[in-house]
Amino acid sequence: MELHYTLGTIGDAAKQLWERFGAYRIFAFNGEMGAGKTTFIHALCDHLQVQDTVSSPTFALINEYHFINEGKDNTIYHLDWYRLKDTAEAINAGMEDCILQAKNKTAWCFIEWPEKAAALLNLPHVSLSIETVSNTERKMIATIIS
Ligand SMILES: Nc1ncnc2c1ncn2[C@@H]1O[C@H](COP(=O)(O)OP(=O)(O)OP(=O)(O)O)[C@@H](O)[C@H]1O
Ligand SMILES: [Mg+2]
Secondary structure, eight states: OEEEEOTTTHHHHHHHHHHHHTTOSEEEEEOOTTSSHHHHHHHHHHHTTOOSOOOOOTTTSEEEEEEEETTEEEEEEEEEOTTOOSHHHHHHTTHHHHHHHHHTTSOEEEEESGGGGGGGGOSOEEEEEEEEOSSSOEEEEEEEEO
């Protein structure tokens, strides 16, 4: 799936992505600094009617959000692996536990800088790559890694 969007249409892009891939539990967001990973995750959370404040987990490394669907509480872990050196550090920081919850379908994981601990992603997930087309436009390519 390929999406082109601006900040004006990002909500519709998030809706399309979720309609196609929402059954998956792990979303790995690839893209350079400032490509728009956090911004897209924010739009996805808005689409899911998350009430918590969505922000870059640069310092905490893990942000937890909740949304209600069909009367049921759902958990999203927003993970930022930028500051991790390797998989061992990621495990120490509690990332594997978040991934296991996603695997068991008790949470979703939205991950920025997934390449920092790629060994943790050795299971089916959605890989997104965001490219800057211009100051205002982004291109996202979504593929299933199975
Ligand atoms: N179409 C667009 N989609 C997303 N962001 C856009 C778009 N157009 C402009 N921007 C701007 O680009 C910036 C994207 O920043 P963002 O923090 O989302 O990037 P990031 O990929 O999460 O960076 P980092 O690797 O530092 O976490 C924001 O300032 C945002 O306003
Ligand atoms: Mg970010």
